[in-house]
Amino acid sequence: MARPKLHDVAARAGVSVTTVSRVLNNRGYLSDDVRARVGAAIDELGYRPDAIARSLIRRRSGLIGVIVPTVADPFFGELVAAIEHGLAERGYKTLLCDCQENPEREAEYLDLLQANRVDGIVTSTHNRGVTAYEDADLPIVAVDRRVGGGIPIVRGDNRTGGRLATEHLLARGARAPVLVTATDHEGNDRAASYREVMASHGLAPRVRAYGYSTGIDERRALVETWLSETAADGVFATDDLTALMALEWAHKTGRSVPGDLRIVGYDGSAVVRWGMPGLTTVIQPIARLGRRAADLVADRIEDPERLTPAEPPLPVELRLGWTS
């Protein structure tokens, strides 16, 4: 038979459709008898609440858009897994938007999410040109990104992470450590700390930025050129994949690690911790970042009047491996 509908349940229970929807939404006064009759009708018919019909009543889709560069990157894969688990616990579903570091695609997604009336958005991309977030009238939470418009940011303590990494390289004897990062803008706190620590030791900073949309092969070529031309004796890479590229370059060119080149990465995703335990890296609390972002967007949906104080950055730690 055709899938049972709300009015089939109402007819079977001998009540109105409105009453059935009240039972489903647990709203308004309902006698025990009515609840029991509707419940029995639902069981007998094998009725499943139709999400589309319910969202029309509640004006809620139960969906949260999650916009990331790509879950193929282990940092974002782990982050999205944590966001999804956190949202599921709060009763929300995750609409994944994997925008491939492409600002146009990100702007399209943002439009689509608003058209689809998602209940909220979590964004963690790096596209700095997308300003539409400021105009969106939805609860939005950013992860490690400055979006503007009073949108709260959940992030790790990048200031401390940059300081720990740079101080460690210097403590291990590096005098010409290069910083390799995605973009060298004013909001890059890891780069700011690198510069501060270098300055406090009277050393000249060497900052190289490859740009977020640079392909992997091109990034590898840039990293190899920079390490070579700066005569670097250390490298602070603000992500682990770039650190592993430096490690491979050292192997290929016969440099000893850490003797000739000290290497420190950043992120410490589970994949890197498991697969490359020898890499010295700054470990971000990825699961906590995802969980906090999920809770914060759910809080803002469920209590739009709630004032959101600035989020304190979550602590990071330096894990020592054999690369430094």
Next chain:
Amino acid sequence: MARPKLHDVAARAGVSVTTVSRVLNNRGYLSDDVRARVGAAIDELGYRPDAIARSLIRRRSGLIGVIVPTVADPFFGELVAAIEHGLAERGYKTLLCDCQENPEREAEYLDLLQANRVDGIVTSTHNRGVTAYEDADLPIVAVDRRVGGGIPIVRGDNRTGGRLATEHLLARGARAPVLVTATDHEGNDRAASYREVMASHGLAPRVRAYGYSTGIDERRALVETWLSETAADGVFATDDLTALMALEWAHKTGRSVPGDLRIVGYDGSAVVRWGMPGLTTVIQPIARLGRRAADLVADRIEDPERLTPAEPPLPVELRLGWTS
């Protein structure tokens, strides 16, 4: 002002709501004049088609549920990114279900997806107890998993992959290579090929299975115990993370690689190819698997009568590194 609704557009254009919905869905006869008036009203009001209302008309949610163990795993992260991009090109959105290798959670998701009337499902989990897929009256596509009930499977050529890996280990001089895999069931084609190649060389197979839901630390302990107690001179790990665990164990225990222990992994996700280019591994066509799964589920939604012939397995290749 409040967000403009369908009836606001209809009033402004001087047509009925039905006519506006026809324009939005591009359905039925419409004069150029009516199209122009509705278009102008949409522009003037800044109307965005309400997805909830549209799906009520079309009885389509535009959502596909994508069920995976976890996108924190680089293979599944890369697979989901490819599925998402493929679905987006076909006009579908991705509802991510990250079920953490938990059969109960997977069954809950399956129920939830049906209740939410997703248009279809792509599943790539390993939970063998979940039989509800066979009863679901939705287009479903499986990736590298036997679900039953005539559900098509998109997969890499595991038979060939297992053969290439095992033959390579033997060609490099291994006489006691151990197979480390997740589960040793009849559908494990990589294990079947390992056994065949070993038998054809008159060698006894050594198969060890850790179980999908085994935690990382426990898996690592098992792998180390097995490598030690089998006096293995080679290891074929049916995923790259397990191969990297074997590599780390060799470093820790002073064994040379590949002299004492030859190591071959499986999957070849981008993360592993970039971060650990020295690992010999069987490279799966992850992007093609994801894209094919997306197209196949979209085809089945858009033409439910279409007969789906068995999917030929997609080709894999052995990439040589220094670990073998």
